[in-house]
Amino acid sequence: MKKIIRNLCIGFFAVLIMANLGLACEKTPDPIIEPEDTISLVVDDTIRPLAAFSYIAKHLEVTFTNESQDARSYTWRFNDGTYQEVVEHPVHTFPRTGLFDVLLIARSVDKINDTIIQQVEVFREEKPVNPNFTLESPYKNLDNWYRGQMHVHSTDSIDGKLVGSPDAEDPPDVMMKTYRDKGYDFVALTDHWVYTVDPEVEGVLYISGEEVEADLDGKGVHANIYNIFDTIPNGTTTEDLIAMEGSFTQLNHPTRSSVMYHHIDNSGVGLWAIEVSNWYNKKPMDLLLWDNQITKGKRVWCNAGDDMHDAGGAGHNATMVNSQSNTLEDIMANLLAGNFYATEGGPDFVHMDITTSGKTITCTTNNGSRIKWYKEDMLLVKETSGGSDSYTPTGNEVFIRVEVQMEKDDDRDGIPNTAFSQAIFLVYP
Secondary structure (H helix, E strand, O other), rough: EEEEOOOOOOOOOOOOOOOOOOOOOOOOOOOOHHHHHEEEEEOOOOOOOOOOEEEEOOOOOOEEEEEOOOEEEEEOOOOOOOEEOOOOEEEOOOOEEEEEEEEEEEEOOOOOOOEEEEEEOOOOOOOOOOOOEOOOOOOOOOOOOEEEEEEEEHHHHEEOOOOOOEEEOHHHHHHHHHHHHHHOOOEOOOOOOOOOOOOOOOOOOEEEEEEEEEEEEOEEEEEEEEEEOOOHHHHHHHHHHHHOOOEEEEEOHHHHOOOOOOOOOOOOOOOOEEEEEEEEOOHHHHHHHHHHHHHHHOEEEEEOOOEEEOOOOOOEEEEEEEEOOOOOHHHHHHHOOEEEEEEOOOOOOOOOOOEOOOOOOEEEEEEEEEEEEEEEEHHHEEEOOEEEEEOOOOOOOOEEEEEEEEEEEEHHHOEEEEOOOOOOEEOOO
16 A cells, blocks of 8 residues: 655755654745646655574474465575475475575565565484494395386377377387387386277387376375286376276386475375486486485385487486396386396396395495495495495484486586486384
């Protein structure tokens, strides 16, 4: 609302209003005022907010108390690679320790903004060392390794914007043949909104699947569901997908769908895997989301997919499964057990092999240049060059996982191609 004040200090002068200084215009003789001489001085009493907040940090979880005044809506940005939030008092889980410049924008009913940036310290309390642990490794060290692709689209795939139109360029048999010719042993056809029948291509194992637009704690997300025998309707909740007997569910490119940690916490219990590397949608935050889940002790695996919609772009990422044979029964059993690693860099995929002996984990690679060891909260505990390295946990970790990297790839803006191991959890008495 604006007030109109009339007939004040008419003439050639300046009005200077400064808080607490008491300055005013110099009085002049009263003139004869005609209607056309009337001047209006507009005083703006628009509501202007004042942004402010405090916080309490507990481990990586920070509870924010919004102390803004005269504000109606808010935007928070946490400067940690996650998406902004618009709630009044957020509880935010940071992906790692450190200092973060948290920004709060407070908006009034008149759509006036005030912004504050405050540095927030996120820390973790070190657990006491307990040497009486055992390693829980998914790796069985079986005789053979098989290369697979778990995220592929064909002309059966339905375009979400043009219902009834395909959103891929090549039919199912061409996609299967292409991956076979690139050295893949099995392929999951995961067309949008539809179950694609086995095209029966010789020399490559078919795994049934579908990419569903699912509901994850109120978020519309893309999820692959595998080992199905009919089309799963869109809008199915992730809880219902996970509960389907004999099937298993992967959360695809989660940060593309603005997924936050609490969405997975609330509705993602029982997920088989999280796609940490998607060639079609490169989002580094996906790795942090997975790391956050395993930091909480959840047995969820990581995977890497092409998400390819044409045969010409096939062959960037892969799922490397350790299995006795390339039969559906063996491949499925080892996928479910986590006896695989996710890798990038095709056709020269980054290689790794993980073994355990007692309390020691060993990683070997035949083409990687760096071996990096991580524990919870994305904390790097060791990094070496060369083809082999071992690590013995101290006894206060939740898990240990390994990344093997090649030299930086110019085709990926200098990002090194990487192989990702599953988490090897420490089990305490």
